[in-house]
Amino acid sequence: MKKWKLFTLIFISFLTVFLIVTVYKTLTIASKQPDGQITEATVNKNEAVEHLSEAVTYKTISYQDRAKMEFSEFDRFVDFLERAYPSVHEELQLEKINDYGLMYQWKGKDNGKQPIGLTSHYDVVPVLDGTEGNWEQEPFSGTVIDDKIWGRGTLDDKIGVIGILQALEYLLKEGYEPERDMYFMFGFDEEIGGDLGAKAMADTLKDRGIQFEYVLDEGGAIVEDMVPGVQSPVGVVGISEKGSATAELSIEGSGGHSSQPKSQTNIGRIARAITKLEDTQFPADLKGPGEDLFEYVAPEMSFGMRYIFSNKWIFEPVIERVLLQEPASAALIRTTIAPTIFQAGEQYNALPEKASAVINLRLMPGDSLQDVKTFIEETIEDDSIKVEVEGSEATKVSSVEGEPFQKVQQAAKNVYNDAVIAPYLMFAGSDAKHYDSVSDNTYRFLPVQITSEDLNRMHGTNEHISIDNYLNAIKFYIEIIKESNR
Numbered sequence: 001m002k003k004w005k006l007f008t009l010i011f012i013s014f015l016t017v018f019l020i021v022t023v024y025k026t027l028t029i030a031s032k033q034p035d036g037q038i039t040e041a042t043v044n045k046n047e048a049v050e051h052l053s054e055a056v057t058y059k060t061i062s063y064q065d066r067a068k069m070e071f072s073e074f075d076r077f078v079d080f081l082e083r084a085y086p087s088v089h090e091e092l093q094l095e096k097i098n099d100y101g102l103m104y105q106w107k108g109k110d111n112g113k114q115p116i117g118l119t120s121h122y123d124v125v126p127v128l129d130g131t132e133g134n135w136e137q138e139p140f141s142g143t144v145i146d147d148k149i150w151g152r153g154t155l156d157d158k159i160g161v162i163g164i165l166q167a168l169e170y171l172l173k174e175g176y177e178p179e180r181d182m183y184f185m186f187g188f189d190e191e192i193g194g195d196l197g198a199k200a201m202a203d204t205l206k207d208r209g210i211q212f213e214y215v216l217d218e219g220g221a222i223v224e225d226m227v228p229g230v231q232s233p234v235g236v237v238g239i240s241e242k243g244s245a246t247a248e249l250s251i252e253g254s255g256g257h258s259s260q261p262k263s264q265t266n267i268g269r270i271a272r273a274i275t276k277l278e279d280t281q282f283p284a285d286l287k288g289p290g291e292d293l294f295e296y297v298a299p300e301m302s303f304g305m306r307y308i309f310s311n312k313w314i315f316e317p318v319i320e321r322v323l324l325q326e327p328a329s330a331a332l333i334r335t336t337i338a339p340t341i342f343q344a345g346e347q348y349n350a351l352p353e354k355a356s357a358v359i360n361l362r363l364m365p366g367d368s369l370q371d372v373k374t375f376i377e378e379t380i381e382d383d384s385i386k387v388e389v390e391g392s393e394a395t396k397v398s399s400v401e402g403e404p405f406q407k408v409q410q411a412a413k414n415v416y417n418d419a420v421i422a423p424y425l426m427f428a429g430s431d432a433k434h435y436d437s438v439s440d441n442t443y444r445f446l447p448v449q450i451t452s453e454d455l456n457r458m459h460g461t462n463e464h465i466s467i468d469n470y471l472n473a474i475k476f477y478i479e480i481i482k483e484s485n486r
């Protein structure tokens with residue numbers, strides 16, 4: 001046999017084996033979705049709509065400067081809850097932490113079982129001065145028009161508070177009794193860090209030795225056309241939250257006259273450092289929650305994409321390169337670098353004696369603040385630049401194995417039967433992190449279907465929700481309480 005013939009034969013054999021193995025893996029990858037058992041809950045639409053609409057009218061606004069917060073509005077909101085949910089206030093124990101952190105306890109039949117917590121917050125972000133006129137409906141009107149409810153908090157996150165309370169009132173009227181203790185915790189300062197609300201409630205529970213099986217907070221939602229290769233809507237449940245760090249790079253030294261500059265000026269050095277960081281970037285790695293996301297969605301993908309994602313062992317570098325092309329997916333697989341402030345110079349003909357820059361970094365679970373500092377110092381290779389890093393580490397990663405995650409997944413499937421429910425990594429912060437100290441797992445999921453426009457509306461203009469979506473959220477909370485007590 002001629003040499004080239006032998007090579008061809010070997011090559012074809014390899015290719016055949018490769019194809020058989022990879023196609024086999026693609027065809028046998030098992031779905032990680034439970035069958036939805038369509039919810040039978042029927043929600044009183046008019047009452048539910050009235051309640052969310054009224055909830056929006058209370059201006060429970062959080063300001064960075066706490067002195068600006070109008071607590072009379074918070075008082076009125078709490079009074080409204082007592083009026084609107086009589087059964088809840090009769091049957092459950094309400095405890096107020098720091099006056100406005102609302103902690104409801106629903107006693108279960110078996111207190112030997114670990115409790116479960118649902119949480120959300122009723123403070124909202126302000127409407128930016130000068131943007132009020134851009135709203136189609138007044139931001140605190142709670143206007144109901146064309147099957148939509150309008151206003152601040154309809155998505156973030158009065159829908160969570162009202163959705164949970166509607167579910168509770170419904171279950172109480174049905175005569176439902178939970179097997180285990182349930183806690184419902186509503187924060188009042190989530191938008192400014194949650195220290196007096198969620199954190200204080202978690203600290204109180206910790207002092208009492210309470211440890212949840214899981215806590216569910218706001219977070220991911222049902223999205224469409226955001227996960228490549230998946231036709232169906234995807235419900236993403238946050239299982240961890242990225243850390244957030246601020247790095248300050250600063251340099252001080254002689255300035256001088258701009259007519260005789262040194263070859264390296266302070267501005268030049270800081271600028272070079274930032275350029276180096278942007279050119280280098282943290283290494284990308286499809287691991288942790290990002291990897292979990294694709295493990296859950298891969299079986300539901302069209303064949304081509306499923307082929308790639310079922311064979312990560314060989315295609316991982318390709319997948320990572322593709323994910324790095326879009327900022328949203330790049331953020332899923334690496335710690336991100338965003339220079340946000342650059343300061344230097346006052347006069348056009350004087351070299352500044354100081355220059356500094358601030359970089360906001362969002363940390364992958366596994367990259368610590370110390371790792372960030374080391375990475376910056378090693379990348380910029382300039383000892384004259386001082387690097388200071390502060391901020392918060394990524395949260396722990398909650399489990400997707402076992403019952404707790406399955407319960408969240410099942411409850412979501414019972415309402416959104418055609419959606420794929422998958423874990424993912426949250427980029428933004430929420431109250432959930434405060435509950436890490438008292439919970440084996442913390443999940444982050446807002447049970448509504450949202451678009452990318454909705455995401456912009458959450459802290460922006462024209463925040464609203466469709467009534468259908470809101471009713472589904474209530475049904476989800478009914479289902480999650482039932483699933484948690486099976």
Ligand SMILES: [Zn+2]
Pocket residue numbers: 121156157190218430
């Ligand atoms: Zn929120």
